[in-house]
Amino acid sequence: MPQQPIDQPEPSKQLPAAQNEIASPSAETAANESLDGETLTSEADADTSESEVGNNQVVDVDTLIDDETELDNATLFDEKSSYNEDSASDNSQQTEPTVEVEATGSGRFNPKELLRQYGATALACCLCLVLGFAASWFTRPQSVVPQEEATAEQPRPVYVAATSRRNEPISPLAPFADLEPRAIELGKRLFHDPGLSGDARISCASCHQVDQGGEDGRPVSIGIGKAVGNVNAPTVLNAALNFVQFWDGRVETLEEQLEIPIHSETEMGSSWERVVSYLTHNNDYMSQFEEVFGGPPTEERVKEAIVAYERSLITIDSPFDDWLKGDELALDSDEYSGYYLFKQLNCIACHQGPAIGGTMFQKLGEAKTYFADPQAVREIDLGRFNVTGHERDKFVFRVPALRNVASTGPYLHDGSVETLEQAVEIMIEYQVGVPTTSEDVRRIVAFLKSLSGRVPE
Ligand code: HEC
Ligand code: HEC
Structure with a gap:
């Protein structure tokens, strides 16, 4: 089962919202009321799937549901970032305390005794260190730091999504500000x-x-x-x-x-x-x-x-975004219940952010081995592994954004999947790991089609 989808701290802000949403489908807005009996069936379908996705969500829901506790989340994401390049340094941080414990445990040192004997000296030393550091900090050549930062990497403009009128984990797209x-x-x-x-x-x-x-x-x-x-x-x-x-x-x-x-x-x-x-x-x-x-x-x-x-090239004004912005009629009942399933099945754990993807690395075959025949694996299938050389990065890819996905086929990194229906079936089987119905697939595809926005002139 997945699901340690969270790779970088940024999207963490999104996930709690997503999980909240899943946890409380009843908190839906008026859109619910405008839906007919068909939607009810679909929610029932979705409920069945939820119990099957169960394990998948437990960790996330439990730990993330209180999105107030940012610190908790931060720690959680640190622990979870199995695909994070920085995890090497995480490891080194983890080893430090262990070493200390061993030292104290050996009995050769008694820190309390030492502290009593050398407390004053230690305190003075500490004070000197702190003062020394402070002095060097304030006298450091001011210009060097910002200049280095400025040239080290290209500044990326901050992206601000449009405001949603709904309490949903996805924000509507907005154009970049300040383009020439x-x-x-x-x-x-x-x-x-x-x-x-x-x-x-x-x-x-x-x-x-x-x-x-x-x-x-x-x-x-x-x-x-x-x-x-x-x-x-x-x-x-x-x-x-x-x-x-x-x-x-x-x-x-x-x-x-x-x-x-x-x-x-x-x-x-x-x-x-x-x-x-x-x-x-x-x-x-x-x-x-x-x-x-x-x-x-x-x-x-x-x-x-x-x-x-x-x-x-930001594709604003998709039917889904219109719905997020408050237009009740922008989605039909299939599209709406497809979106509901998308959250219910936890697709949203990987495909998130305003572009509904493009925010993290994930393994293809998170729930079930995708490349069952090792002979058939080509170099390009190894994905992120080709960049990092880390075993755990095999078959790991950047999660693709799903905006306009209806017109970006064929699908997957190797273009091996012809239709959107097949892509969704693969996702449900290999990424989520639950049995599914063709009805569910049809609805999810309907939702995905509502993500096509206006292509700028
Ligand atoms: C011969 C076909 C071809 C041409 C020409 C081409 N690209 Fe691409 N482009 C690709 C392929 C294939 C990839 C994916 C490569 C990969 O992921 O390893 C890609 C990836 C990209 C991406 C990354 C998108 C993402 O989601 O990761 C961008 C941006 C892009 N190309 C822009 C450009 C620009 C700008 C040019 C012209 C200077 C260009 N491409 C020319 C085929 C092409
Ligand atoms: C564990 C993370 C994860 C989950 C959960 C997940 N996906 Fe994906 N999804 C990915 C990754 C990674 C890829 C790219 C795989 C590749 O190209 O080899 C992908 C690819 C896709 C594609 C193809 C996009 C393209 O441009 O080729 C679609 C469509 C898609 N996912 C939809 C879904 C749907 C619908 C769900 C829920 C039923 C879902 N995903 C659940 C990680 C996930």
């Missing part, structure tokens, strides 16, 4: 320009068709010279909300991400020199860069423009 429209325009042009690639034939949009779900509809992508890729292209829609990029999360920011397609021999087979030289030889681009950045094209400016465009 002219930079977006330039980024859009670059994104769609095959001139950036090695053979002037492949653009970002060849594999990420923004008006068709933000990907290419193929199991795996075809790049420069008809090179065949090895994983399914994820959507660029709402990609700016992912806590890391790629199925295995090997880069964090969109700026870093750009390095891969530009250089990859199976994608665009290009280089920044090539890109910059191509743009510099185009008068139209020269004046557009001048207008947006006050200077000629550079690697940094190209990245900034494309990333601005990617940040603009």
